[in-house]
Amino acid sequence: MADPPPPFTPSASAADLPPAPPAIRHDVSPTSNAPLALAESGFTFCDENPLVPPQHLTAASLEEISRGALTLVVPPYKAYLNHVTVASSPENGLPIVSTSSNCPDTALLSSLPLYAAGFHHPANTGSPKHIYFEVRLLRLPRRADKGAVAIGFAAKPYPPFRLPGWNRGSLAVHGDDGHRYCNNAFGGSEFMEAPWRVGETVGIGMTFGTGRVGGGGGEVWVERNGKRVGGWEITEEVDSIDSMRGGDPKIGLDGRWDVYAALGVFGGGIQVEVSKFESV
Template identity: 40%
Template sequence: MANKTYAPPQEPPPGYNASDTSYGPPPPYHNWQEAVPDTSILPPPPIGGNYNSNTGNASTDDAKRAHEFCDRNVLYRPAHPSAVVYSTVQRHDIGPVPAAEFRGSISKHQEQWRGSTRDRNGDCTLLTNLPLYFALADSPFVTERSKTVYFEVKLLALRTGPTHEDSSGLSIGFVAQPYPAWRSPGWERGSLGVFSDDGCRFVNDSWGGKDFTAAFQVGETVGLGMTFQLPGDINAVGSLRGAQRLDVCVFFTRNGQHVGGWDLHEEVDEEAGGVYGLEGDFDLYAAVGLFGGLDFEVCYDPKGWLFRPQS
């Protein structure tokens, strides 16, 4: 279900508790039409967000409970991984951890993890047992090299009914922990995701996401990656690393072909929830959101990928 509320909201999306000092308010909206009166040579305005989905919507109660969860639980401070833990991830010896809300089965078959959910299974997210990105070990500010994380999901079957309550699908994304397990990636802080039912992308977005790609078809393999790079002016005279942010690009693939992506910091405005938790300063886990009845495969190992990202 590619959004969170049953009806369009009557006011702007709610923020998290303002008393939570673990992160600041979202970046101010940059009204480039006022800043630059002559807009004739500028590109079209950014894609606006949606307030609801035409394919299915999660409950308001689940959204409220998730916001309360995020208010109570700040993101985990990144820790430097031990040599054993880090080498485990480098060997791609990782797997999904079923949430309590997951109703189904999942097991490993060679490089893939093959799973199935029961019909009308509620929204839930499968996270990897270890991060794909370690902020204190993989950040280009530490290594002076770019870092790419990526994985793929194949949609094997969908079991849907005639109503929105019977809709089924999945999403592919990344999240920072802790994350409410009854919510799909992209819906709460420190997360992003792309959804199968309508192709919308979500970045810390508790409403309807942004139009991005076509809906996923049964039999298709999709992939999602993030590339973290040093900012272009890192060597500028007088620059301070602590005051800079990494360049972060998100890319999306279908059946082994790069078909789209976005700069993480684009289109950050008053409709969105910011990009907190996704800028390379927190550990990030691969995430697969699931709802309804479906069969799927997840692959974290490059040997089983259709796409070959540059490291």
């Protein structure tokens, strides 16, 4: 009788194995899509409004950022002032965003950047920078195609009539389809279970570390109800560049520009509590 074969010993470590298959990308969202005219307007906005350089911040502003003492700002245009409000919760003082009927696609940015490139860049501090933004869903429409929430980050200026993730210098995860978007005006990439539901808490974080593109941003992660559900590297999105527009998804997010928390909403009957801003 032949001797039994020797025990199997893998010849390669986990680091030597091929990477996981890329996320499935879509040309359109399976739930809701903005009109083509608005998409074109978003491109035009970005063409006409270049990213602004990092701003100079006072010591008081930097202290507010470090304490997470921020809020979200409604775009200063009549179309949004009639449909979106931000008020302090009477219970805990946290910002609450509410929408009324027929609220258009709207992007609200934080009052100050969570990542201030002139102060937080790893080349200046010698340490990685982590930012995080979390919301609690208090009220949502019954149907995801009638209204939804998106959370992410954006550099300024960002078109206020576009959800985060759709245009230059922004990334986001959308609660209606669960897709992630990074300068992607199409259908994004499959990422997490959706739709999000009332009572859930969803957060998104980003790390600006040494040795990355521009010396800055690279890793993104998402939490749901206190548990990490996944993440990705900004460099994974390079292949999704819109060659017709020359849109590099890293622009605005690679550590050279200020980065703001970004909340996207559309549709009426939405109420969201911003439960956490972190910059550590």
